[in-house]
Amino acid sequence: MPPTDGEAERKIIPQAVIKRLSLYSRILQDLELENVEKISSADLGRRLGFNSAQVRKDLACFGQFGVPGFGYYVSDLRKNLRSILGKDRTVRVILIGVGNLGSALISYHGFTKQGFKMMWGFEAQPEAATQRVRSEVPIYHVDELESKIQGESVDIAVLAVPATEIQSIAERVVAAGVKAILNFVPARIEVPEEVQVRYVDLALELESLSYYVR
Amino acid sequence: MPPTDGEAERKIIPQAVIKRLSLYSRILQDLELENVEKISSADLGRRLGFNSAQVRKDLACFGQFGVPGFGYYVSDLRKNLRSILGKDRTVRVILIGVGNLGSALISYHGFTKQGFKMMWGFEAQPEAATQRVRSEVPIYHVDELESKIQGESVDIAVLAVPATEIQSIAERVVAAGVKAILNFVPARIEVPEEVQVRYVDLALELESLSYYVR
DNA sequence: TAGATTGTTAATCGATTAACAATC
DNA sequence: TAGATTGTTAATCGATTAACAATC
Known part of the structure; x- marks a missing residue:
């Protein structure tokens, strides 16, 4: 039926x-x-x-x-x-971990071009990150994660934190109500199954290529 | 048999x-x-x-x-x-397009950690890129692509150039003898079929997630 | 020896492709 | 109307999983 x-x-x-x-x-x-x-x-x-x-x-x-x-x-x-695809409205994205890779992602033109709204970055050293980045996106201390998400809804969290932090950050993000995660950290995370997770593993892509050139 | x-x-x-x-x-x-x-x-x-x-x-x-x-x-x-996987020897990688994303990729710790050797970066504005990057990897003008590759073999080329440049850069890289490409540019490239190409499309990952959060 | 786990064949499952009636 | 292309069912293909004899 x-x-x-x-x-x-x-x-x-x-x-x-x-x-x-x-x-x-x-x-x-x-x-x-x-x-x-x-x-x-x-x-x-x-x-x-x-x-x-x-x-x-x-x-x-x-x-x-x-x-x-x-x-x-x-x-x-x-x-x-x-x-x-749910792109007929603004899709709100945050980035956690504004280090080397994160700095590039927070101001990545491809996201903006496809209509995503990068809301905020979060970092353990927000001052250094802010200096490094030069973008409109404000960068907060990671302690403020919960308080910022509260109130204004966030659709997707992009994670680019150190591997040692990834599980605890994932749990905090999920607890704060985020339902989708894009994970650039090469480590599996455990989250409730209703949370959507995608992994982008840059080194893995190189590894799979290296098989063909040996 | x-x-x-x-x-x-x-x-x-x-x-x-x-x-x-x-x-x-x-x-x-x-x-x-x-x-x-x-x-x-x-x-x-x-x-x-x-x-x-x-x-x-x-x-x-x-x-x-x-x-x-x-x-x-x-x-x-x-x-x-x-x-x-061909990782029992040094796998030699170059990066072309040291802009926003490329700057992060050229010094991405995950590559080094997995034993890849980032040889050189190539850019249309090499001075600006060199200032931006702060890494050991030398950055040359993209005109020097062929002359640098000549002699020292390169296994994989990582591409992060503007979309308008991607096809011509891909062709030059292939002509110079590179057999594998990791393409971060959201545009299909046409290369001989013996050349291995992988696409990493960052915005596409967000798009496929946005379906689940609408 | 008994127990455990491999390597491999056979069964299942899901995804891609072909084919074609419906229809603009 | 004739031609083209859709939406959908059936056939094919490939990948995953189950099962089990071989063997350490």
């Missing part, structure tokens, strides 16, 4: 589908800038190296967006994807 | 297996520091959330490293994995 209400009964969508949706969304962004009005699943797939059936099936997870015999209206599909 | 020589007939290994191998290798590194002598596939898997059969099957792609009824000798398995 089909879901009777629009929101609550979302079926479980594979993570891989969500990633491809983001990719489609970007291509559509480019196409819109180029004033392209329509695109077929075959063309959209070709730009990313995907099969046309895969494009249609990914989209079919969320509804019917195309016109048989014609294709998809670029602007219409883009709107729909943005809404599906 | 089994391969008759040790090197040439490597069978095609899924990328996912190689990534897991790197993860195993790190766990073993930790265990060795803790003076743990042996580990079973079940314990190794548990640390990463993998099934024990998967651990054994991944390892089986490359040989028999375990002792039935006992498990794996930590130090022995680690040596084998390092050799498989």
Whole structure:
């Protein structure tokens, strides 16, 4: 039986589908800038190296967006994807650990370009970090984490703290109500299963490449 | 019929297996520091959330490293994995585009910790970048790319240039003989298929998380 | 020897691709 | 209408997991 209400009964969508949706969304962004009005699943797939059936099936997870015999209206599909991905409103991000890597992430242009709002940075040595960074984003002492999050909601926490700190920081962030974590620290964290965690392990990427060049 | 020589007939290994191998290798590194002598596939898997059969099957792609009824000798398995991953020698890395993100990557401690050698950075404005970075790694003008690579071999090029530059930089790097690219720029590049390319798309990670918090 | 755990084959599961009726 | 392309079902492919004989 089909879901009777629009929101609550979302079926479980594979993570891989969500990633491809983001990719489609970007291509559509480019196409819109180029004033392209329509695109077929075959063309959209070709730009990313995907099969046309895969494009249609990914989209079919969320509804019917195309016109048989014609294709998809670029602007219409883009709107729909943005809404599906939750990008039709401001997504609020904080960064914890404004060291070497964190300094780059807090002012990373790619985040802003894709419409994320970097709210605050948190650091154990906030003065040094503030000097280093030169960005509009205010940097607070990590002790203020809970008090800042309280009140103003935060969607995603980006973690770039030392490995020794990661578990305790993750727990504090979760306790403060954050539901999604992007972790740049090469260590697994244990959080309740309703909290979404993604790992970006930079050295791991190099390692997997080094296999092919030996 | 089994391969008759040790090197040439490597069978095609899924990328996912190689990534897991790197993860195993790190766990073993930790265990060795803790003076743990042996580990079973079940314990190794548990640390990463993998099934024990998967651990054994991944390892089986490359040989028999375990002792039935006992498990794996930590130090022995680690040596084998390092050799498989090509980490039993210095892996030489260069970085192109020493801007905001590139500045962090060139001196990223995680790379050094995992035994990679960051050779040089290349930039269109090398003076500004050199001032910004404060690391031992010398930064050259991007015009010197070919002449520097010539002679001293480079295993992996990390790219963090502006999106408009990415395709031409990729082509130059490949022409200079580099066989593996780690691309932080959110744009697909076209290279000969023997060149290995991995994409790290930071905004994409946030996008896929934002789906879960809307 | 008895117990434990490997390496490997067979079964299961999920994701990708092909095919095609529906339809604009 | 004829042609093109969707949405969706069925077929294929590959990856994960279970099971177990081999063996330390």
